[in-house]
Amino acid sequence: MTEEQEWNLPAVTYGWVGIGVMGYPMAQNLRRRIPKQSKLIINEINDSAVKKFLAETQPNENISSVGTAKEIAQQADIILTMLPVGRHVRQVFTDPSTGLLAGVPDSSQRKILFMECSTIDVATSNSMNDLVTSKGHSFVDAPVSGGYNGAVAGTLTFMIGGSDSFFNQVRPLAETMGKKQNIYHCGKQGAGLATKQINNYLGFVSMLGVSEAFNMGRLYGLNPKTLASVINVSTGRCYNSSSENPVKGVTENASTSKDFEGGFSIELCKGVVEMALQLGEQVGAKSVLRDTVLKVLAEANEDPRVKGKDYRSIYLHIADIEQTENHV
Template sequence: MRAASAIVSPLRRLAPTAVRHTQRRCFSNSQNMQAVWGFIGLGRMGYPMAKNLRAKLPATDTLIVQDVNLDATKQFLGEHSEGVIVAENVREVAEKSECVITVLPEPHHVAGVYKSMLQPPSLLKDGTAKERLFIDCSTIDPTTSREVANAATLSGQGKFIDSPMSGGVVGAQAGTLTFMIGASADVVDRATEVLSLMGRRVLHLGEQGAGLHGKLANNYLLALNNIATAEAMNMGIQWGLDPKALAGMINISTGKCWPSEVNNPVPGVIEGSPASRGYEGGFGVALANKDLKLALKAAKEANIKVVLGDAAKQLYDETEADSNCKGKDFSVVYRFLGGKE
């Protein structure tokens, strides 16, 4: 495993006039020229990530952004009067950029975007003198990621890296994300340079697909710990224990975990937590359920036996469908279980 956190020097440069007036770009070795970066997906995670990227790049660099939500791209452009271009489509991003970062919701979005970027392969390769990097920060199933990676390799247009992240919207805004990457050794340093502009840690877990496998294993455990914490807290409170005293005991004992210590599901136990704000913000129950399902799917495909996952999935399905819980932080399972608020 490899970790890095340093903010590093920018990529190679592109002449500013070429960026704005031509379709294809010829990269120069001169450090006095302008670098061009691509970013696709300005959602809840992608938007603040792109903002941090733009803020940490030299003023002379250009960031090309694209999203199907035109309001998001309009807002982003409005907040950055210099050094940002909104592309008409994802193909334009790929043609102009030496490094393309994608942050997309679902596997079919990732597959569709990369198909549009990679096909047809003619002309695209002429855009850079340095091998293009495609860094996908989406949390999707490893099978789709592998298919996209193979398509990128076969097209000859660049190398694909899976790089899901941990830290949520708060981490994306603060630039403290942890990225888990799956990539061949020869591109790890370069990918780390890019990701360190948006996060605090970059962990190399192995070859392509390893980043996603690591992320899904972690979020599988997180989903289960969240339910167990909600059940344990509900249990103790129903027995008459003070919520803060119970949480304090757990957090210096063997039951300690992130849901008990940082994201405790009982309102009032942790000041500022989603539970203390009506379960608003945080890691949405739908997203937690999505990651759990992806982990279960990947485990099934690999013939890996799991025991607790299916029961957890059923609970999250029911919680997500409940009108009092839908759209809330995933700690809202405490409410669904009938916990005292």
């Protein structure tokens, strides 16, 4: 197996399932940094995304698409998956006609490394791990944080669960799509997802607090830029106040600059927060905010100002305003 010296990646066949909002730029960054002689095979149910992805590649980049995940498993040595929710992951892995496991060879002939990057429940991830390893192949959970902009820039944070040896195998892969210093081995299988869910829960709670604070300032008549400047050098500072402020014009390139289009949708946010709270229940963790968080998320998912938008649009729901009113 030859190696690409800069990225220390094997010149083998790579497979990618799921080129959606996050998967698309992640797969692009992977292709740029794997050895030029390597193959990349993609599978995606959205035909227009596949056509666009292939159209943006050069003839010598050795990229092709296939109609099923099974066909990827029949050819690839390393397979990455990036899918919306747990049921999609389960279907992609286990469908008897089209799934990855239907196409894996005997591990004595070729061993496959699966790097599952979706944000899903720990139970589904652990179940897929059990199925993959029972066939003699390798599996790690490797969810990411950093959003679409981080995926495009190749600056994602990776939270990886699995053995030390598996972590060492996938670290160079993660570095093609994330910041080298932000690739974390979180513990055993499932630990990457547990870390991700806890982080997303805290991020949403933080966004609720920021939304309430800036709505309070709005109603009092404070200048939101001045309020943000004070908060961001004081004890209230957090990522959502400084880098993703929900008031348009306070933070450059925040999701509100795009009117909350794209990004981590409120629907996906609700799912991940629910998974985090379920995880908390399973381990017996106290949650004084649980009922409030679930109530706000349920209401926001029915609010047309928020539905389908980046979860930071929760500010519009809290402040009870339209996006047209949301600016400095």
